[in-house]
Amino acid sequence: MYRVQLDVEATHGTARVGTASTARGTYQTPLFMPVGTRGAIKHLSAADYERLGAEIVLGNTYHLMLRPGAELIAKFGGLGKFSGWDGLTLTDSGGFQVFSLDPKVDDEGVTFKSTYDGSTHRFTPEIAVDVQQQLGADIQMVLDVCPPLPSPPDVIRLALERTNDWARRAKAAHTRTDQSLFGIVQGGISETLRAESAQRTVEIGFDGYGIGGLSVGESREEMLPALAAAIEHLPADQPRYLMGVGDPASLVEAVALGVDQFDCVMQTRLGRHGTALTSTGRFQAKAARNAELDEPLDTACPCEICARHSRGYIRHLLQVGEPTASRLLSIHNVAWTIDLMQRMRTAIADGTFDVLRSNVLEVWG
Structure with missing residues (x-):
């Protein structure tokens, strides 16, 4: 071994x-x-x-x-x-x-x-x-x-x-x-x-x-x-x-x-069911209020999905049953979680982990 x-x-x-x-x-x-x-x-x-x-x-x-x-x-x-x-x-x-x-x-x-x-x-x-x-x-x-x-x-x-x-x-x-x-x-x-x-x-x-x-x-x-x-x-x-x-x-x-x-498996399971992980909590992408929103899933997320696609577009894909929606949301959720781990590593090294932890728990706790 x-x-x-x-x-x-x-x-x-x-x-x-x-x-x-x-x-x-x-x-x-x-x-x-x-x-x-x-x-x-x-x-x-x-x-x-x-x-x-x-x-x-x-x-x-x-x-x-x-x-x-x-x-x-x-x-x-x-x-x-x-x-x-x-x-x-x-x-x-x-x-x-x-x-x-x-x-x-x-x-x-x-x-x-x-x-x-x-x-x-x-x-x-x-x-x-x-x-x-x-x-x-x-x-x-x-x-x-x-x-x-x-x-x-x-x-x-x-x-x-x-x-x-x-x-x-x-x-x-x-x-x-x-x-x-x-x-x-x-x-x-x-x-x-x-x-x-x-x-x-x-x-x-x-x-x-x-x-x-x-x-x-x-x-x-x-x-x-x-x-x-x-x-x-x-x-x-x-x-x-x-x-x-x-x-x-x-x-x-x-x-x-x-x-x-x-x-x-939560990241991709949520993605397949139309849910995104964001800095403000779970985001239900299929909600009607997203139809005309020309903004990313999470304005604080650096992932490729947030850089390219709008909430309105992803909501449309979900509405018509387009499998691409599940792929885009799954990529975002995995990327978002990997980025969260990177932010934790940086915060531990910088001595600011307590601040990050408090911010995450305020939203997700």
Whole structure:
């Protein structure tokens, strides 16, 4: 395994900015990673990722193992080459998707059905590692157990124990020295269990650390103390990755606690449904009041969509069902979030992060 080394270049309280080094390249933190579930960010191409300044793009192991299959992707040289993306890639274990399908779980692994054809499949920590080694991402995640929230304490405890056991097995099964393996912390919203899970995961020893099982039904007020309890026990010189979180308020609050990287499908999902992220909050582009507005989605946004297209034009595209609208809004939302992360990095380095955080929470909190 290649240990991802994080060089922390500046701090503001517990918020930090740095450069993380992988076997194949570096990335700047704090970082937002767009999600390319089936090998593509919806409505975007690899050329778009480059132009928008994405550094890592995610792939979904569950979907890619089913269609087109990990062996086929391996024949193309891995997920990056298969999709035409020269930047870094990360694959999740597929656990979150699997556990959303009401699978049969035992101590050895999980049995689930394909969302495509109903066929039955088996996942173990070892199989998840093998599939992701074939996919060839720069970073892969261990298979974890992700319980919904709220869940009874015994369910959270069992998820923690299985996640820890599966993490040990995943590390033993992982053989690619050019690919990093991240462990995952579980524990629900219990600060005690989050701290325990973090300590036990670090004892196993990974190249970086994901924090999973949050933003799955709990409030932000419940999430943040549990997140802080986990971070307290994670290494300062390795990345901390809050999985599946991408709303602006949670991003800025998690960065304030010391999180380094994030992923979320929200940006493109909102785009497909006619919603833009802006400096003044969510903007419903289809609203009738936008019909005659010759102004950008966000006057403070430097993205190519805001530079070229008006609210009136995008509203027209939505009204007539033109798919281009989803593409334009998705590009804007990804660009807007990447720019927010850049502004956070600058503010941490300048010592003005508290001001930025306050401004973001005033709009999005």
